[in-house]
Amino acid sequence: MKRKVLLIYTGGTIGMEKDYESGSLRAFDFGNIFEKMPEMKLMECEVFVHPFEQPLDSSDMGPDEWRMIAKLISENYDQYDGFLVLHGTDTMSYTASALSFMLKGLSKPVILTGSQLPIGDLRTDAKENLLTSLYYASLYENNEAVIQEVAIYFEYKLLRGNRTLKYSAEFFDAYSSPNYPILGQSGVHLKIDKDNLWRDSLQSEFYVDDHICEDILFWRIFPGMNLNHFKEIPKMKVLILQVFGSGTIFSSSKTFETLQQIRNNGTEIVVVSQCISGGISFGKYENSNIFAKIGAISGKDMTAEAAITKAMHLLNNPKYEGSFADNFSENICGEISELGN
Template sequence: MKRKVLLIYTGGTIGMEKDYETGSLRAFDFGNIFEKMPEMRLMECEVFVHPFAKPLDSSDMGPEEWRMIARLIFENYKEYDGFLILHGTDTMSYTASALSFMLKGLTKPVILTGSQLPIGDLRTDAKENLLTSLYYASLYENNEAVIQEVAIYFEYKLLRGNRTLKYSAEYFDAYSSPNYPILGQSGVHLNINKDNLLRNTNKESFYIDEHLSEDVLFWRIFPGMKLNHFKEISQMKVLILQVFGSGTIFSSEKTLETLQQIRNNGTEIVVVSQCISGGISFGKYENSNIFSKIGAISGTDITAESAITKAMHLMDNPNYKGTFAENFSKNICGEISN
């Protein structure tokens, strides 16, 4: 039996081709993808294409587009065995992270991929990314999907979506998962690290939770920063501070006073690290104790992209019991290490 995969094309470099008259890149009609890539007809799965009416640059992707993708998956969940989302690379980690929180009880693969060069370029990475992603999106064993989570496939590596970040705008190997091992790697064979895969242990039925609050602000701390700017953000419900190392910030009475004032205004403060690898550890250094004093939340080893989308999903979400701090500290779908 051939597995059925729904390919959702949102936009991005992967769907571009060069206009040889102008030299500019333009989106091509994804309805003609089988003419552009006849190799797809040789796949051991049936591919059905659903392009966005207007392809979007990934910088234009946001909460409403995340909801659109989640709804498409929900509406077609019973009909298809897997889902492949073609996406621009700049914000793919945000979309993958958001979807990981929104898609509940997932037991089928949701794979995102893109490319650094357009599909029509002679040296493109688009074809390999697309074809291998289709393999992963249709991979079943004993009538059960091997991948049952949101993942990103890029340059021979399958990665947990909410653990990824784009670290290169130059190289084909553009994504990394610094705090979680890879899910799989493609070579002569498609390798899967099954011990690293997520499973729906609660056996809950699939549904979507579209809740996303936009009252979230991300702020990177830097040496010499004037904290009086913080007084202007008192209306934000969540402030994510990206601080130094394992959780340090310049220590002074003014710092404590300002952050405490923000907390007193009802704003939740989440602390994440500027380091790509490793995470937050309150108390490791004296200059991190300030966060314990004000009741800030440790993001541990979460990525910035995942912290932002997790906060958006949790803030004021009536579907979660307990406080924001309690829920943010939980490992919901593999986004932090236990």
């Protein structure tokens, strides 16, 4: 019996083709993908296509679109064995992270992929990304899905979605997972490292929690920054600060006074690192002690994309008991390592 995979096409470069007369890129009707890629009919799975009515550039993807994707997966969860989301590359890590928090009790694969070149380009990376993603989205052993989480497949690597970031706009190998090992790799053989796969310890039934709150602000600090700008911050519920190294910031008394005032206004402060690899460790350096003093929350080794979408999901979410700080510090679906403070 062939496994059934629902392919959700949201837009992006992968759904374009080049007009070789004009040299411009144009979208094609993704409902005709089997004509573009007859190889899909030879797959050991049945593929059903659901394109967005209006394909979107990934820069237009946000909470409403995350909810649309989650709703499609929920409505079709019992009818399909796996799900493949085709997505533009620029914000794919945000969408993968958001879905990882929204899809509760997931026991089937949800794979996201895209491409750096259009599917109609002679040198495209789209076909390999699409075909191998379908393989991973339909991979079962002993009637159980091997992958039971949200993942990104790109350029021969399968990565945990909420651990990824896009680091190259030029190379086919566009994504990295700096603080977590790869889940699988495509070569002569298609491999999975089962020790790295996520399993829901609660073993709850699948459901969608589509709560997203947008009262979040992300701010990257830099040398010579005028702290008076912080006073212009509206009363956001959560401020995510991207700081130096393992958690350092300017040591001036004005820094403490400014951040303490933000906290006194009721704003939660989450601290993440500007470094791609590694994480936050309060107390490692003197210039990080300020965050412990004001009651900031360590983002540990989370990516900025995961920290932002996790904060959006948790803030004012009635389904979570306890404080925002306690819930944010929990490892919900493999987005953090148990390290640092």
